[in-house]
Amino acid sequence: MDRRTFVIEAGKAFPVIAGAVYLIGCGSSSPTTPSSVADVSSTSTVVNAHNHSANVPASDQLHPVDTTYTSSSSSNHVHMVTLTASQLSTIASGGSVTVTSTASTVTGNHQHEFTFQGKK
Numbered sequence: 001m002d003r004r005t006f007v008i009e010a011g012k013a014f015p016v017i018a019g020a021v022y023l024i025g026c027g028s029s030s031p032t033t034p035s036s037v038a039d040v041s042s043t044s045t046v047v048n049a050h051n052h053s054a055n056v057p058a059s060d061q062l063h064p065v066d067t068t069y070t071s072s073s074s075s076n077h078v079h080m081v082t083l084t085a086s087q088l089s090t091i092a093s094g095g096s097v098t099v100t101s102t103a104s105t106v107t108g109n110h111q112h113e114f115t116f117q118g119k120k
Contacts, residue, residue, distance in 0.1 A: 037058045037061045037062060037091075037092045037118070037119065037120075038058050038119045039055060039056065039057050039058050040055070040056045040058075040061075040091055040116050040117065040118060040119060041053055041054065041055045041056070042054055042055075042056075042114040042115055042116045042117075043114075044071065044079075044101065044112035044113060044114050045112050045113045045114075047110045047111070047112055048075070048107050048108055048110055050074045050075045050107070051074065051112065052071035052072050052073075052074050052078070052079055052101070052112055052114075053071065053072045054069045054070075054071045054072070054081045054114055055069065056069065056083065056088070056091060056116055060083075060088055061088050061089070061091055061092035061118070062092065064085040064086075064088035064089045064092065065085050065088075066082065066083070066084050066085055067082070067083055067088065068080050068081065068082045068083075069081045069082075069083070071101060071112070071114075075106065075107045076106060076107075077104045077106035077107060078104075079101035079102050079103075079104055079111070079112055080101060080102040081099055081101050081102075081114050082099065083097065083099060083116070087099070087116075090118065091116050091117075091118040092118060093118060093120070094118040094119065094120030095117075095118050096115060096116065096117045096118070097115070097116050098113055098114065098115040098116075099113070099114055099116075100112070100113050100114075101113075101114060
């Protein structure tokens with residue numbers, strides 16, 4: 001193979017190699033990627049003989065802003081659970097966050113604690 005043919009053939013391979021490096025991420029410094037977080041759910045503490053569950057989607061962890069979630073219904077009521085952007089980032093990085101829900105007057109004025117454990 002002569003030099004001219006080699007240079008032409010090597011030039012054809014460059015876009016393939018560059019594309020592969022881009023897809024791999026080659027040292028990406030991004031703290032969270034879609035493959036590094038997952039939906040997270042929590043079952044609350046038991047209060048007045050019942051508990052609730054709440055879910056935090058992976059997408060909320062990737063783009064954290066203060067968000068309020070509605071718990072599952074139990075004993076004919078729900079609770080609201082609010083996570084700050086900072087707390088969502090903690091969960092995304094694999095950390096744990098415990099928050100207290102809003103009060104409910106349906107079955108007596110009570111609250112529940114929810115602990116969300118990030119998945120890394």
